[in-house]
Amino acid sequence: MSCQLPADCLNEIFEYLDDRKTLYSCLLVNRFVCKISIRILWRNIWNIRYTVTNKHRLRVISTILSTLIACLPNESKELLFKNGIFISTPTSKPPLFNYPTFCKVLSIKELYLIINGALEKITYTKDKNYLVINEVIKMFITQIFSLKKLSFHDGIYQNKISFTYFSGAIDCLKDLSELHCCSSLPSEFFYQLSKICHNLHSLTIFMEYYNYFPNELKELISLQNNLKILKLSAIHGCDWTVIIPALSKNSNTLTKLHLYSAYNDTLPISFIALFSNLQEIKILSDSTTFGKIQFKDFEKLQHVTFPKLQYLNISHNCTKLEYIMKFLENNGKQLKKFYINGNDHVLNLSIVKFCPNLKNLSIVIKYDELDTLRTIFNSCQYLESIKIWCGERFLGEKEVLETITKYSPKNFGELKIYNRSDSELLPEDLESFFISWKNRPSFTLIINKKYNYISLEANKENMKIIKKYINLGIIKKFETKDYKNKFFKNI
Incomplete structure (x- = not known):
């Protein structure tokens, strides 16, 4: 008599399998084991493209797209058909599973790349490609019960994406914990999210090319109840100063702060002192600024103590080395990880003096x-x-x-x-x-x-x-x- 482990036990076991090949082999055991494996494999399908060689890349993304098309509701399939869009599916029968419901991560950029890559040899206009993208996004938004991560940070296609889908996405977005976005997205996108998403744990914002920061994005930030991770990337003269007031509500909850600047040597960072519970700080800048000090007001941070800080990653050209050494004197004892990409003998000796408890070190x-x-x-x-x-x-x-x-x-x-x-x-x-x-x-x-x-x-x-x-x-x-x-x- 065969014995079958309960689904929750198998699921717990499979969660610890950090090996896609093993999970793929489990697909062939039986339908019960297959479904558990599929749930995990489809949780985040967007990194599959990078696990294969270029030779197989097209086949992989074509398979993903054909599976997604097979899962589209009938009205979406009919819309594509009426517009002369014909994408083959793995079988004429309904899919064995409703794969999109297993997804916990949605990346608009990766979806865009998959659809354009798979349809590259088909003579569809770009507008028809965007029609496919919108129908697939609508399917994800309406069928995923609890999305955990949403990534939408490339502006090359933003004006072709419909945001009306997000207005009814309460079930999908109510438990969203991680958002990657660019500040140049239409304000409607942030407005819809601000009505639903109040429990983000991680927020990454890319500011590029022009200094546009909608009030709806500031409102979204200020509405978060327990933001723990914040990553800000500003290039081409963009500025994060305008959002600093919106962060005040999270002064005690924030534990990780990453800041990156390129082509801008006037950005403030002294506001970091507001977040006394930080455990991880990254302050990085582009090296193409030809020796300019990027963050001039780091001088104000050198005397600030962060009692819980364990991880510091800093570019050597962010500020004067004497300020970094003073910062290490005040915060180095509890550091477990320290990364710096510049060479200075005195600085290296200060690491020895002030950071005796390091477990990980990157040094020149x-x-x-x-x-x-x-x-x-x-x-x-x-x-x-x-x-x-x-x-x-x-x-x-x-x-x-x-x-x-x-x-x-x-x-x-x-x-x-x-x-x-x-x-x-x-x-x-x-x-x-x-x-x-x-x-x-x-x-x-x-x-x-x-x-x-x-x-x-x-x-x-x-x-x-x-x-x-x-x-x-x-x-x-x-x-x-x-x-x-x-x-x-x-x-």
């Missing part, structure tokens, strides 16, 4: 300052991970590995290398390091490189060493990826 050290790395390891005894620039004017990969072997604290186990030149690591260098590491915690090695640099995996003998020590369990994870200068992940 010049080629002739290896002693600084030794001092960091000796002083930061809780350090578990470090990211270091290697090559050109910076430390060499071999000497970094040797220093880690001799001086890293007992819980250390992750090295991230940002290659600034071609890798010079030889197989014997890797072999020597991993032999010395066999009695330590499993090691993670992540290589970040610019596209024009050759990293260590280009050497086949290096990869044989890597695979050998993965099989022996000495290497926990090895990964190489192209370095991308992005402010926000998953934009």
Whole structure:
């Protein structure tokens, strides 16, 4: 007699499967297990495009689109048919599941890219593509019971999207917890959201090209009851000053604040002092400003204490280094993570002095300052991970590995290398390091490189060493990826 686990038990198990391949294989077990897997796989379909090679990209997005079209209500299908839009579906029969109801994330930009990519070889006008986009959005808005994340932050198509759908989206948007948007969206969009969404936990706002900030967006911000994460990105002269008063209601709830500026060196950041419960601060700026200090009023922040701050990420050109060091003196003791992308010997020594409890560190050290790395390891005894620039004017990969072997604290186990030149690591260098590491915690090695640099995996003998020590369990994870200068992940 067969025994079937209850649905809630299986769902709990599958939630811990961080492996899409395993979930895909579960689709073939039976209808019961298939439905649980489908719910998880369709929760966020928008990142599927990036999990495949370019060769299969078109097939993947075409499959997604045909499935969405199959799920459209009959009136939408008839509308597309009347307008001469014919998109094939996987089968003439109704879909096995109503897939859109499983979605918890809706990205208008990704939907736009999927539909335009899938219909690229079909001679439809852009207006017909937008008709498809609007009908699919309407289906999502009317059929998703509880959307968790809405992303709508690219203005190239905003005037082609109908916002009337949002007026009746109470069930869909009442539990929305994360919103990504651009300030240039029509005020009607923000007006509709402000009537429904009062419990956002995370808000990301992109301000681009012109300084337009509708009152309806400020109203939406001021109506939030428990905003915890705020990310503001201002480029091309845009300014976030106008929304600072709207944030006052969340002065005690906000725990994460990310600020990014490009081409603007007059933006204020001293308002950060309003948020005494911050646990994470990112202050980043574009490096194309040719040495200009981006945030001049950081001087006012250097004396402010954030008793709960654990994570600080700051661009070296944001302010004067003396202000950063004073800030570390006041806030460094409780820091667990600190990232800075500039090189200064005095600043590096201040990290050693003021931040003894760090677990993660990203730092730049010049080629002739290896002693600084030794001092960091000796002083930061809780350090578990470090990211270091290697090559050109910076430390060499071999000497970094040797220093880690001799001086890293007992819980250390992750090295991230940002290659600034071609890798010079030889197989014997890797072999020597991993032999010395066999009695330590499993090691993670992540290589970040610019596209024009050759990293260590280009050497086949290096990869044989890597695979050998993965099989022996000495290497926990090895990964190489192209370095991308992005402010926000998953934009």
